[in-house]
Amino acid sequence: SDRLEKLKALTFQRELGSYHDKTGRVVALTKALATKLSTDDEHIDRALEAARMAKCDLRTLMVGEFPELQGIMGGEYLKREGAHDEVWQAVKEHYRPVGADDAIPSTPMGCLLSLCDKLDTVAGCFAVGLIPSGSKDPLALRRAGQGIVRILWEQGWAFTPMDLAAAALRAVGAKATKPEAETTGALLAFFKDRVAYQLELAGYAGSVRRSALATGWEDLADLKARCEALSAFAEDARFASLAQSAKRIGNILKDETACGDFDSALLVQGEEKVLAEQLAKVEAAADQQALLAALADLAGPLEAFFNAVMVKCDDPALRAARLSLLHRLRQAFLRVA
Structure with missing residues (x-):
């Protein structure tokens, strides 16, 4: 025209x-x-x-x-x-x-x-x-x-x-x-x-913003869902304990090469067997709210695990299984923050 x-x-x-x-x-x-x-x-x-x-x-x-x-x-x-x-x-x-x-x-x-x-x-x-x-x-x-x-x-x-x-x-x-x-x-x-x-x-707290952005920012719908879930979860008393455990897992895995595949039958202590069972529930979570709820339930088992289990033990197969368990847990954390 x-x-x-x-x-x-x-x-x-x-x-x-x-x-x-x-x-x-x-x-x-x-x-x-x-x-x-x-x-x-x-x-x-x-x-x-x-x-x-x-x-x-x-x-x-x-x-x-x-x-x-x-x-x-x-x-x-x-x-x-x-x-x-x-x-x-x-x-x-x-x-x-x-x-x-x-x-x-x-x-x-x-x-x-x-x-x-x-x-x-x-x-x-x-x-x-x-x-x-x-x-x-x-x-x-x-x-x-x-x-x-x-x-x-x-x-x-x-x-x-x-x-x-x-x-x-x-x-x-x-x-x-x-x-x-x-x-x-x-x-x-x-x-x-x-x-x-x-x-x-959008009014999210600084800790929520930093945690959510650290694991990805380009998918805005996913980012929004994670921020909403984290904001709700931040009020939960288990959040601080879980955050410390996540940091500890990161430090343990920092110099290790761990894969996600492990044989749970190799685990011997009750605390690590409970943690492996909880991990299955976390990985089955379908959305951010369900995932965070499942992660929150990990706070107690994780604390018990670190109090009772020596991750880097002398048995190579058991050590690899424990490292792989922690690697899978870390991947679950990274789905949120």
Whole structure:
């Protein structure tokens, strides 16, 4: 359309091209993600229409006079032209969230459009070396990155920030001026910081945030479930004892090569046999709440085990079995924190 053509004369960023170029990248991203979220072709087509029209209001007199209305006016114009409700609402809200106190878009399509627009901005700028440092962030990339994380966090979509960033970098393609490995490394650190800040915004205690982040941060749905479970578990009196035991297991295994396979028949003391039985219950836990409940029940048996059992004994087979038992326990701990 004429409105899309007019975007060719409006520069987004020198290396990354015009807003017409940006629109093309956002449409490509939207198509890649929409097809993973929906099998409804009409729904996908509407998402692509919203992506194509999202920036067209930038060339209108109204937005020229009142820049703060960008997106809002685009949605209003489309509404008056008879666009589908999903399309004009998505365009109207695609700049959201504009800050920590602002809500994400109210519709899934609006969230998708906002996500793709922000992804293109962040990945594109990183690809040409425009990376925030210290207090300097003239392009508000941290705010855009936080918006990406919040949308993923609140929608519960099964996308990782780095998978999304990789898709956005593919869309940037030859316009990138920095090596891909360098850009990917910078984006990894950037999104890890944004995820850590999201946990802080969500109100989790520092100990919960540190424990949960230490075992992985990219799967936000899993991270959220672990934080919720840990927050509930932190009130349990057995938590401190279990944390000490986990640390002790880590120290014992630090210089050892242990495998997860062991023959429980080799175990001889009552305390280690009880611990092996409890381990089976832990490994059978289906979700984070069940896992933490099973781990909490380990506090007593673990304390009894360490009080009674010499892990690094002289018998090679028994020593290997005990080390493998602790290795399996450590793997269970790492499912949570």
